[in-house]
Amino acid sequence: MSDTNYAVIYDLHTHTIASDGTLTPQELVHRAAAMRIGTLAITDHDTTAAIPAAQAEIARAGLPLRLVTGVEISTLWENHEIHIVGLNIDTAHPAMCALLDEQHQRRQRRAALIGERLEKAHIPGALEGAQRLAQGGAVTRGHFARFLVEAGKATTVADVFKRYLARGKTGYVPPQWCTIEQAIEVIHHSGGTAVLAHPGRYDLSAKWLKRLLAHFAQSGGEAMEVAQCQQAPNERQQLAAYARDYGLLASQGSDFHQPCSWIELGRKLWLPAGVEGVWQKWEQPQHSTEREV
Template sequence: MTEPSPLNAWPIYDLHSHTQASDGLLTPEALVLRAVEQRVGVLAITDHDTTDGVRPAQAAIEKFQLPLRLIAGVEISTLWENHEIHIVGLGVDCDNPVLTAFLQQQNDRRMARARLIAERLEKAHIPDALSGALALAGGGAITRGHFARFLISQGKADNMAQVFKNYLARGKTGYVPPQWCTIKQAIDAIHHSGGRSVLAHPGRYGLSAKWLKRLIAHFSEVGGDAMEVAQCQQAPNERTQLARYAQDYQLAASQGSDFHQPCPWIELGKKLWLPANVEAVWQRFPEIEQV
């Protein structure tokens, strides 16, 4: 295994996390407090198709005088070759009118999909799924994760992996094909807001090596800036392979836990380091740290 490079020693950068503004379980305040407990020095909040968690998090940092730098971010759902691909925006301007209008369109799509999921579950004799999922979302962006938690609460499954496999995955009762924007549209919206675009968790789309390289090549061709190379939990050699792809396609490298809730295997800042042969996204684009 490649040893962590000196640039990762301190501060710890965690550039992918979620709050209750989308499908995370912690409030923005609780998230930044936990980040400091885990020795994270730079944190990006990247909720699904919303930046609503950023300002409360920054207010908490100022309130408690936390030794934490916050990067304003967002995670945008896109569709490429019939695959749902996530693009993280780092260093975005939360007030940018192009970005805010774009995210509103995304959330309109998200709500339309949620209604269809609920209709399918209703036909399968699982009532009140929409109201249940909306209650769990608590005013944040609704996701399939909220439906999964609702189904678990109804005794339909024991855990998130099981409920997705049995109800929400492609071809299952509650699956509805997404109608997201294109990768280019997401990148353009991020760039309009002054941010940098990052291909999120490329190893988690179930793509063969050939198709993964096609995805990364397309992302690079349409203006992508970086790709996630390091996560808390990765297959053996995945980090090394993704670092090679980042070099091959001239992309900066990012790292992030994709933290949603406290659990033993995914934690803020855990095992986040980059191989020494890549350029970190915060080095190539230092402006992303300016909130």
């Protein structure tokens, strides 16, 4: 590679302790810089609380890292919880602040109900345990799962969801999130780009996934995540084909929550040929494409 050509690694989906991640904003940006990420988006669940601290640490430490202001908004569509990522948002925009405050209230009510259901199932202290693990951030089902592992009710977080927190299980409480249309509208009002998060993870048939993509595109959504660290064989190519079919830009992100052996910042993040990266919407084309870590 010559000196005039360089690769930029984009990781546009990550989490901190402001939601269900385990790293502080400061720890996350330092890890991203160490992993040679060039452009990082922090996209915590229904909160932008980590953004100021991350921006301040990048400036203080002089990190060679561009931070994209982001958020991952929980929505409800056809009785499915669908996540919409907003990228390059104005975190102080009144419409965004109002929506995230509403989402916070909904999340608090849901957490209280989950705690009550687990209490009735003879698992005391679950709400308090989840709040402790959240460290002042938004309480998510992930925090309940970690508490239940800690309490010896299961060996892994995935096992907790299967036994306690999935639809129809003891601690499951149906979500009451905003709609996809509302999330996209607020993202646009705040100057951002709306991205459908991890479309391969919603346990939808091909027919229903196409319905979701059509609805998202018709509602003004601009992009969908195509590349992730861990994907089933051929999923990346299939999602790229869907992006082309529905006229959507392509995004990529690790959905990083904590250091582990199988998901890492920037790992395996590249886009197949024939799709356009969502970052082309907000910056000049780079000399080269992103590289795999």
